[in-house]
Structure formats: structure tokens, C-alpha cells
Amino acid sequence: MEKANVLEMKKIHKAFGGLKALVDVNIELRHGEIIGLVGDNAAGKSTLMKILSGAYHADEGSIFFNGREVAITNPRIAKQMGIEMIYQDLELCPNLDVPANLFLGREVITKPFIRFLKKRIMEDETVSILRKLKIDVKNPGLRIDKLSGGQQQAVAIGRAVSFNPKIVIMDEPTANLAVVEIDKVLDLTLRLKEHGISIIIISHRLDDVFRVSDRIYVLKHGCIAAVKEKAKTNKEEIIKLMFMEAHERQGQRARQ
Amino acid sequence: MNSVNNPENNGESISGFKIKDYAIYLIMLGIFIVFAFFLRNRGFLSIINLMNIFRQTAIISIMAVGFTFVIASGEFDLSIGSTVALSALIGSLMLQRTGIFPSVIAAVAVGAAIGFVNGFFVVRARMPSFLATIAMMGIIHGLARWITHLQAIPVLNDRFTYIFGGGNLGPIPTLFVWTLIVMVFGQIAMVKTLFGRKVLATGGNVVAARLAGINTDKVKWVLFIIMGMIASLAGLLYTGRLHAARYTYGGQDLFTIVAAVVIGGNSIYGGTGTIIGAVVGSLILGMVNNGLILFGFSVDQQVIFRGVMILVAVALSPSAPKE
Ligand SMILES: Nc1ncnc2c1ncn2[C@@H]1O[C@H](COP(=O)(O)OP(=O)(O)OP(=O)(O)O)[C@@H](O)[C@H]1O
Ligand SMILES: [Mg+2]
Numbered sequence: 001m002e003k004a005n006v007l008e009m010k011k012i013h014k015a016f017g018g019l020k021a022l023v024d025v026n027i028e029l030r031h032g033e034i035i036g037l038v039g040d041n042a043a044g045k046s047t048l049m050k051i052l053s054g055a056y057h058a059d060e061g062s063i064f065f066n067g068r069e070v071a072i073t074n075p076r077i078a079k080q081m082g083i084e085m086i087y088q089d090l091e092l093c094p095n096l097d098v099p100a101n102l103f104l105g106r107e108v109i110t111k112p113f114i115r116f117l118k119k120r121i122m123e124d125e126t127v128s129i130l131r132k133l134k135i136d137v138k139n140p141g142l143r144i145d146k147l148s149g150g151q152q153q154a155v156a157i158g159r160a161v162s163f164n165p166k167i168v169i170m171d172e173p174t175a176n177l178a179v180v181e182i183d184k185v186l187d188l189t190l191r192l193k194e195h196g197i198s199i200i201i202i203s204h205r206l207d208d209v210f211r212v213s214d215r216i217y218v219l220k221h222g223c224i225a226a227v228k229e230k231a232k233t234n235k236e237e238i239i240k241l242m243f244m245e246a247h248e249r250q251g252q253r254a255r256q
Numbered sequence: 257m258n259s260v261n262n263p264e265n266n267g268e269s270i271s272g273f274k275i276k277d278y279a280i281y282l283i284m285l286g287i288f289i290v291f292a293f294f295l296r297n298r299g300f301l302s303i304i305n306l307m308n309i310f311r312q313t314a315i316i317s318i319m320a321v322g323f324t325f326v327i328a329s330g331e332f333d334l335s336i337g338s339t340v341a342l343s344a345l346i347g348s349l350m351l352q353r354t355g356i357f358p359s360v361i362a363a364v365a366v367g368a369a370i371g372f373v374n375g376f377f378v379v380r381a382r383m384p385s386f387l388a389t390i391a392m393m394g395i396i397h398g399l400a401r402w403i404t405h406l407q408a409i410p411v412l413n414d415r416f417t418y419i420f421g422g423g424n425l426g427p428i429p430t431l432f433v434w435t436l437i438v439m440v441f442g443q444i445a446m447v448k449t450l451f452g453r454k455v456l457a458t459g460g461n462v463v464a465a466r467l468a469g470i471n472t473d474k475v476k477w478v479l480f481i482i483m484g485m486i487a488s489l490a491g492l493l494y495t496g497r498l499h500a501a502r503y504t505y506g507g508q509d510l511f512t513i514v515a516a517v518v519i520g521g522n523s524i525y526g527g528t529g530t531i532i533g534a535v536v537g538s539l540i541l542g543m544v545n546n547g548l549i550l551f552g553f554s555v556d557q558q559v560i561f562r563g564v565m566i567l568v569a570v571a572l573s574p575s576a577p578k579e
Contacts (some may be wrong), residue, residue, distance in 0.1 A: 104465070105469040115450040
């Protein structure tokens, strides 16, 4: 019995001037599923996800959320619907501490005239969010840029999760991380899934994709080259799909 | 584990009293001790001289507080010096015709208007703030010279000079009262309020701030207006202290203010907002200046020294953000 789809993107087209970044792309995401989105540089992965998060607009195509067609015209609408994107370049404030970043843009304040920050409440809430997700940040009072890359990534994920999202999009969450930290971030990703969140993860690291995802979409030159159940594929096949042109694959198969 | 609740590690760390910031206090103390020793026979420690240092740094400190906000948001306002002069002149011209209240309003309105225009060029026309405000500096300076034909405008209103930096409230010069008010308000606004948080977020990572729903353009625009108004207050204080307005007021101040803010531990790349540091920075500069005079250095040598101090402070200050 197939689980219902939380998200469907249908026939998405997007061009930047003459450059066709996405051509007729279809994607489905099931409830509580993790899908991996892979492809060579400039394949269109980030562009597709930015359309979903409201940062870009598709030229054509439609998006269905829980079976209903939706118009995601700006990032705020996406957030309201429960779609959180963690951008490739994190988008945290390096000069602020963990609570300040978790609550950025929705600070707890005294009402209504002079808007003093209720720091204590935000700090306590931060501790409980970090604890719930088992995120290991010893001293949340430190500036973000004093934390390790993995901790920063975890804070970004914690921030996204604290909005109670239905869907979390992660763009290259393990790029530039030390090996130990990669493990922690992937564990965290799997924990989100346990909390019932559906996840789309973009990564160049196939090991990571294979570790967490249920299905894998391969994007190539802006088109979906293949969709594979993780259990029914392997890294070699995915790599071929990512980098070889269709006729080359044909030729190979003929030779085998 | 519970370190979030440890008072030493809470949100204050972004704004004020942290280990690294103690360095300035130690530097200030060190300079004070050195001067107190070597200049003991030249009157450095006399009450009159110390009061004089405070008096000379008070107005710089006030503007340094405003400048800290602007720089914290990642922008510059180089027009403040000439705003000081134009506000002083307009205020004094008004004082010759009307009472204190409308004159003060007029002077502050001048600063607010200049700030509004600065904000417009930066936020709407997307000009780099150092360019927009340096152009404004020229325009305002020209205006200030032109409307008064380089003449000083005397101020004979005793109430005005009393309130604006010429009088004493008990033993305390009103000048210090103004400084204290601006400093305390600045510190609270930066550390305790939503506005301060928005300023620091804007200066820390403008994209992140915008994605989080902060109207960073509005934040910057408001800051330019506040900065203009603070420069106007400085103009009124110069006028009250010296019983006249001159187009030269504030002309040399920009350099000192930037130096004070940077020495105080603020990054020129934005994202830091150490108000108390900025005030301490201006005290250090005032003290060094005073000491150099007592040692017998010339004005030119003092200017050179201040330049060197800026270079050292920038070299030691938080580095450029990565990328
Ligand atoms: N705002 C934009 N303006 C113009 N071209 C863009 C823009 N954003 C993306 N592109 C182009 O669209 C194509 C797809 O880019 P995209 O960032 O989606 O690729 P990607 O698969 O995420 O690549 P990477 O793995 O390098 O992150 C690229 O050719 C890129 O240059
Ligand atoms: Mg990308």
C-alpha cells in the first residue's frame, strides 16, 4: 500500500534568460519519506527547491500540497504551509548566538509599546529544542561563528524544525563538514523523519544520499533522468545516470 | 549543559561585557596610569584637567553611540560632521527669532531630514553608504558655509546654553547628563530590545535577516534618521557650550568618532554593537589627546597619532566575514 503524497511538483519549467534550468520536472514526496535529489553541478537541483520554497517562481507547472494545488508566490507562504528550506549557505547570523538565530524574525518580546526581548524564555526554549533533537551544542550562548560547521548545520536544522514544518528541504547539508559531523547531521536527518517530517535532501555525496533516503531522483541538464527506489539501485547506477548521456548508457548496456 | 542559563553566557555576549572587551578597559587604565605618572607635574591629574577631558569627549561619545548603531547594521554615515554644523546654524538662526522649543525642533528636523535623504540613497537607490553620505557631506558643508557666509551665529539665550551643555546640574555639567542619557538609551536599545536585535542581524547577515522576515531596509533607513538627529543634538551641544554656532563644528569629528567606535571593539564590517566600548574608545582618545598636549606635541602630531591608533585598532578588530 503506497503512502499518500504530501507533495507533488508537476511539469515544472524554469528558464533564466535563454538558459533552461528546469524542463518538465515532476517530483513526488510521500508522507514521512526522505528523497535524495542528485545531479551534476548546474543540473538545477537548487533551482527546483527554491521554486518549492518560494524564492523563485516557476515559468510553468503546478505544485500540489496534500493533494490541493497551491500557489507558492513567496517564501512566507511556503513557511506558512509548513515548507522549510535550509539553504546551501545556511543563512544564519554569524554574530548572534544560538537562541538569537533560532528565534530570528519571531523573537519573544514584551508587549506592546517598547519591545524588549524576553531572552530568558528564548534561551530556555532553545535548550528544549536542542534537547528534543539531541543536538549537541554545549554552549548556546556562543556566537554562531564560534561553533563547528556541523553544529551550525544542526542549528539551521533546529531552526527549521522549530517552525513545525511538514516538509524540510536540505541543500547540501553535509558539504564542508568533517566526517564525524557528517554522521551527526545524517542521524539528525533520520530523527526528523521519526518526528513525521518529510524531507528532500540535495547532496553531491552519494554515500549520504544512500544512507538516509528512501528514493533517489536524478536530475540532469534540468530534466529528471531517473527515479529509483534506494533498495533497487546502487551507486554505480546512479553515477552513470548522473554523468552519462542516454546514448552512452545504451551503448554500454549493449556491450554488457 | 545548562550553560544557556549561565549569566556569563547569555545573550549579553553579543553586545557588551565579554572577555575580549575587557581589553579596552585595561588599555584605558594602563594609559591613565602611565599619564598619571609621567605627567604628574603637568597637571594631568588635576580635577580641572580631568573634567576637561570628559568635556571634550562628551560630544564625541554621543555621536559614537549613534555611529555604533549605523556601523552595526553594516553601513557608514560620513555626513555626520557637516550635519552637526548645519543643525547648529539652523538652530541658532531660529533662536534669534523664536524660543528654545521651536529652535531645537528645527535643528533636530535638519538632522532627521539629512538622515532621511541618506537612507533614501542607500536603501532605495542602492548606493553604497560611504559614497552616498560622503556626497551628502559635501552638499551639507557647502550649505552651511553658504547660508551664513562663514559667519558665526552668536547665541545669547541663557536658558538654551544652560540646557545644552553650558550649565551645571548641581555639580554635574549638563553636557555629561546628555552623554549619560544617550549612552544608557543606546545600550538598552542595542542589548535589550527587538530593534537592537534587528540591527545586529542586519549587520551580521543581511540575507539571513531578510529571509527571517526582518525589513532590513527599514532598519537601515531608521538608523540613518536617528544618526542625523544625534548629530543635530551634538550641534546644539557645541552651540550651547561655546555660545555660538559655526560652520566649522563637527568638521574634525568624523575621524575621531570612527576611531572611538573601532577602538571600542566594533567591527567595521558590521554585526557588532558595543555601545559602552565606543564610549570608552572616545575616552581613551580624549585622554591620549590631552596627554599629548601636556607632553607638548603639536596638533599635527596629534592627528598623526590618532591615525596610527585607528590603523592599529582596525588591525586588531574582528576580521572580515568569510566569503
Ligand atoms: N538566479 C539565477 N540567475 C541566472 N541563472 C541562474 C540563477 N540561479 C541558477 N541559475 C542557473 O541555473 C542552472 C541551475 O543552477 P542550480 O543552482 O539549480 O544548480 P545545482 O544543481 O543546484 O548546482 P550545484 O550542485 O552546483 O549547487 C545553472 O546553470 C545556474 O547557473
Ligand atoms: Mg545548488
